[in-house]
Amino acid sequence: MVTTPIYYVNDKPHIGHVYTSTVADIYARYKRLQNMDVFFLTGTDEHGLKVEQSAEKRQIPAQALADENSLVFQEVMKSNEISFDDFIRTTDERHTTQVQAFVEKLLKSGDVYLGKFEGWYDEGQEEYYTETKAKECNYESPISGKPMVRMEEENYYFKLSKYESKVKELLETNDSFLTPKERKNELLQRVNDGLNDVPISRTNFTWGIPMPGDEQHVIYVWIDALMNYVTAIGMAQDGEEKQKYWPASIHVMAKEISWFHAVIWPAVLMALDLPLPSRVHAHGFWIREGRKMSKSLGNFVDLTVLNKFSNHYGLDGFRYYLATEGPIGAQDANFASSRVQEVYGTDLVNTFGNSTSRTTAMCVKYFDGILPEKSDDNSKIFEGYDWKSICEKEGAEAVCAYENLELNKATQAAMRIIAKVDLFITETEPFRMAKDPNERENLGAVLYQCLEALRISACILEPILPNKVKEMHAGLPLYANESDSMEKRLIWGGIKPGTTVSKLALFPRLDPLDENGEIMKEAQAPAASKKPAKKSKTKVKKVYSPETQAKIDAQGALIRSMKESGKTNDDAEVAEAVKILKELKASE
Ligand code: MSP
16 A cells, blocks of 8 residues: 555645655556555545635635545646545545544543643644744744644543654664654654653534544544545455555655654554554655745745646656656755756656667668567677676666665666667667678667667656656567566566567657746757757758768767766867767768
């Protein structure tokens, strides 16, 4: 079971929501490719004071507001092709009845009791703070900056204190429970201050699930919300087949809700005698121009902007940016349109797209698009290019990276293979071989090895670029059966001689967008992201013969890869490569 947090219906969808879902989606797709029976859950969190107030302001029932906003989230998930298996709403009857059943169980066991409480309350977060923590924050909400208020309430409490040592032990001894590892110390510090019992009911609003046996109280939104993970799969219902998905393999979210997921939630599960999720991953935040995105600053990368980016770069193109530049680990990430353009241009257009189009074009040109007999001859290894080992190593690294949710590392493994394919073409010169009838077998082998390496790269990238990879599969078969596991797809030798290949053009060159998602006019575009052909409008682009053009492309790719590895024009190797490129261009 893979989950996203359930999205709060009083908020408007933004990049944070789309990102959390995309990360979970990539993981879910990867796990399905491992032939795992995945249940991917998302949904909306619909109760609480703020929803009640927003509905009052609009003079509509809270349920109507929740219906409307939940639909917006459902549409966002669908339009972003988030492959969820279930969308739970906390107003669903299946949820409310089971929450009541769970709370009743806790009342019976004494883990929930009626008591009086006085403390510091963050109204925005609907959360109490200990005296130490409140003092540390200067009695102001660390999230909204607004002053905390002193509150006294008679409420139902959850006996969190009873689970203090067990939660502490969990965080201290199980390194894989909470990732990235930086989060552990933040939480442990707070746990070490001591865990007080937490109120789990409210009387100051009514828009919530009634407390069983005491309808004056509604169940506090966090307890209600956290329980979605188990109500969706019927953990409080008899004979529900979906119970097999518990415990969850991973809960994905951002860091500000790690306390609820890695401290409160395990304690609640311990009290309910249910197993704990294997992992809680709390990624960083998307920020904008170095500042937190917030309602007061009005600087969210909102749905309108997000849609402009994904329409322009394609859903996969934009997902690739989110996956490679997003705040997957402890650090926050800055959203920058220039980086979307750079990442798209460098990795997808110039590397993946260009290499795929060159190699498939050569196959069409030299072999009428049919991979020749014996081109898969394993004994033909060109010096420095033992492709089977190269791909095995990179494939294993990518799998390990997906497992750890190191999405950027997974893409890098694929990009390293592709950059090597470009170098291989430069060195083996298939365009030269094509002129020599005695080199037909070598030519076939070179092309086979390029295509096979590209096939494996595409299989690595599939969870991130599902549509593009499907498109590629139509021109270059990537697997024999849809049901083949990723492990099988990554084995060298998947393509067989006799396979028909057609020319592929996967990623078009695109104009850059500005921060609001508008297409930039030429004069505004940063030099690095301008299309080369547009650099000078007065010059007519020189047309070379296909052979020379291929050599120029390969030489360009070689120079790019040298620079990517840190070399500059001052390095003799780069200077030499640039000289060759100039000579090639001057040769016709
Ligand atoms: N409803 C609660 C979650 C309950 S789960 C039992 C909630 N909802 S939320 O809509 O406010 O946030 C949903 C997700 O978006 C959370 O993972 C949150 O951490 C994430 N993000 C919100 N803003 C974000 C960024 N700026 N950047 C990245 N993710 C962020 O919390």
